[in-house]
Amino acid sequence: MEVGKERVVALVDMDCFYVQVEQRFNPKLKNKPCVVAQYKTWKGGGIIAVSYEARAHGVTRNMWANDAKKLCPDLQVARVRESHGKADLTCYREASVEVIEVMSRFAVIERASIDEAYMDLTSSVQKRVKDLQVSQIDQELLKNTYIQGFPVASELEDLPVDKEEQRLKGLQQWLHTLPSCFQPGCSGYAEVCLAVGAMIVEEMRAAVEQDTGFRCSAGISHNKVLAKLACGLNKPNRQTVLPLGSVSELFMTLPISKIRNLGGKLGVSITETLGVENIGELTRFTRAQLEESFGEKTGSWLYDLCRGIEFEPVKPRQLPKSIGCSKNFQGKSALATKTQVQHWLQQLALELEERLNKDKEMNGRVAKLLTVGVRQPGDKKPISFSRCFALARYEASKISSDSFAIIKSLNAAGSHQEAWSPPLTCLHLSASKFNESSSGGISSFFSSDVASTQSCLKPNEEAPKSETTPKKPSGIQALFQKAAEKKKRKADESLTDKEPVALCSSENLPEGTASVLPRQAAAVSSVSRSSFFQRKSLWKTPPSFLLEKPVEEPTEDKSQAERSPQGSSHALSGAGEQNRVEIHGNEDFHTCERCGQEVLMWEIPEHNDFHYALDLQNSLSSSSTSSSSLFSAPVMDTASSSREKSRPRTQAGPQAKRARSLDNSITLDSFFKKA
DNA sequence: ACGGATCTCACT
DNA sequence: TAGTGAGAT
Incomplete structure (x- = not known):
């Protein structure tokens, strides 16, 4: 069995996601050059998402809206909502959940970011291939699919100029190379699997658009790196299959920086150390050579990778592992008084409290650790200092006062002064280390009466086998909400905790204080356990x-x-x-x-x-x-x-x-x- | 004085 | 561990 072809992995990436969310909200923005920007006072705000129409004018992310307007006078600018005095990305997170819900009907997915998810389609594909006829791999089921490397260049005939024409020709050509019997292990079996994977992804993307209105692109290949790469080859609203056989040609001219994880310092150091520009050139080096230059793990990873081989698993995870918020205070707005610091900590804590409560309701879990980070002017790193403490309750005022206490020592002005120096250019709060909570989420969902209404639960209904996606009855939404409301009422019994538990050692604490008491966090979680x-x-x-x-x-x-x-x-x-x-x-x-x-x-x-x-x-x-x-x-x-x-x-x-x-x-x- | 706000993961 | 750094979007 060939190596590197064992799996079928896909990466789905929403096209200019924030823009699509705003366009769905305000349909007048559809089909227009459009960006999403946050804040307004400074140069019209910073652009964080750009529609493809706007990209055609040279508008990019990280551009000031005012500058973008110069490039594209018709540019529509949607603003990120602000609450607590800061940008609030809630609606994009919620839209992301919608998308992920749909995708999860088809496969186990790994949430890679707010607008991207990986999925391992291996087992679904194998199941489908089992009793599959050749005729069932049909170009009509791959209408949005490109096959990288196809059509192959020919001296005899000219390639079509029309992109769609070329896509179709490539697809047909590739389909002809597939074997007629689909036996695991037979020659061409891996490609058959990719084709079937692409069919599934076509269905999934159609379902996402139907159920959410959002379009996306996708890459289908044998591993995460190739899937990610493939996804970017034909955007927007299209998907690309990258067969292993097409990798060497692609890699021959592909800059190292285009590979996931090589876009930064490591990529540069590869170029500098080995004098190579393209990822394919790495095949000239032995595994030992690469390991020598970049360490055992990285070297070995590179050795496989430049041959299109990679083994990172798709992790079954839909939820973020941390929930955080931050705000920058640049230049003159840097926080220079204690009052300012406390005020903004409070604003961040308020947002965090809301998001954590919602997370508890929806996902039945509670964060146990709170990390505070700050930045001071002149610091290169985005966070120049961070400390953490135990998060016992979701309570903004407590989060902010604990946070203040833990960063207090950074104030060179001393604790009696109102001044804060050096001023802070960034504040960051992040909650992590989640535990299951005893109420809310799944458990209360099932303890509620609706749950036992078996009539609407069809446990064995699997991901749709073909054609149209089975529309779930809309009653499900209601069911959902009902459960959520119940949860809300019950929610409070869960966290009736006591003291905050600092996890930092005492020397990290500001100004020699604090008694050291072993705390009852363990007890807390065991309480949750039994009640669950x-x-x-x-x-x-x-x-x-x-x-x-x-x-x-x-x-x-x-x-x-x-x-x-x-x-x-x-x-x-x-x-x-x-x-x-x-x-x-x-x-x-x-x-x-x-x-x-x-x-x-x-x-x-x-x-x-x-x-x-x-x-x-x-x-x-x-x-x-x-x-x-x-x-x-x-x-x-x-x-x-x-x-x-x-x-x-x-x-x-x-x-x-x-x-x-x-x-x-x-x-x-x-x-x-x-x- | 601007790439903002969030993420995940490896290393030590 | 907790804290830092890198990488990504």
Whole structure:
């Protein structure tokens, strides 16, 4: 079996997403040169998204709206909403959720950013290929699909000038190269899989547009890097298949910086160190040479990558792992008094509180850590200083006062002065380290009466097999909201916590203070646990992928399969079917095609219910680590055991870690009262 | 005085 | 761990 062709991976990227959101909101903006800008007073505001019509005039991101107007006098400028005195991206996040919900009907997805998602289509494709006729791979089902590298240049005939004509010719040419029998392992099987993957993506993109009104582009290939690259080749509103066979020609002239993760310093250093410009030129070097220059992991990653091979798994995760907000204060507006600092911390905290509460309702989780960052003038880095503390409650005034306490020591003016110096040019608050919460989200969804209304739950309804996307009854929305409202009412019982728990060591605290008390965070979470168990009765099988285990194959040789720049895992990972390795030596397990987890046979129905509910509620995964999981059923064990194999296990379990860190905590409260 | 506001992940 | 740095959008 050829290497590097085991998976079918797609990347879907919304076209100028913020612009589309504004255009849907205000249809007069459709089909016009249009940008989204934030703020207005300084040069008309900074542009953060540009429609394709505007791009034709040379308008780009990071341009001032006033400057863009000079290039394109007809330019329509939509403004980012402002609340709490800062840009508020809420509506784009919400639109993103809509999109992700639709995409999740087709595959397990990894949210890569607000407007991008990866998906591993391997198992869906294999299933479809099983009883597939040649005739079922039809150009009519690939109407928006380009095949990179096709049509092949010919001396005899001229290429069509019309782009669509050329696309079609390339597609036809490629389809003719496909074999007529689809046996795994047969020559051309990998390409058949790509074709079927592209068909699925066509359907998915059509569904996204139908259900949300948003258009997107996509790349379909065998790994994330190639899928991402392919996606950019025919934008907007089109998709591109990148077969491995087309890689060498493409890479021959592709600048290194075009590859994901090589757009920065590493890319430059490759060019400088090896004197190469294009990614394909790296094939001239041995693995050992590359490892010598860039380290074992990165070197090895590059060696494979320049041949079109890469193994980073698509991680089943729809939710952000952190929720944060920040604001810059440039130049004269830099914060130079204590009052100003407190005021803006409060504004940021207010936004954060709102977003965290919403997150708790929707996703049934609570953040446990709050990080505060600041920047001072002259600093190159965007955040010149950051400290964190335990987040016990979602309460803006407390978040802001704790935040103030923890950055107080940066004020050279001293704590008695009203002045703050050096002034702050940026404030940043970010919440992370999520745990499942006992109320809200999934659990209360299921404890509510609507949940047991089985009539509208069709657990076994799978991703649409073909043609039109099955429109869910609109009642689902209502169902959703009803559940959400219930949650709201219940919400408060969850976090009745007590003291704040600082996670920083005492020397990090401002002006020698603070008593060190071991805190009850552990107790808090165990409370949540038991109450959760009391109400959650519907499932025996826990949603294992709440644990965020990457879809990885428990390979033998995992030790050398490590990581390289930006989380590119070199693990020989397979998705879907390849996960079906017997790691329990027990035939009672089945691999769920939605989440890749091992599920006990007799618990499959519940597991499917679970997926259905998750899709409904868009609360797929929570970012909690396995340590904090509420669940302890077999699937859970499977998850952790297979993960164990993929990592050199050394330290004590995360459980122990967390406990330890919380033990060393301090209360900011006591400190604050004095100060 | 402007690439703003958010993200994720690796390293130590 | 917590904190920093890099990379991306």
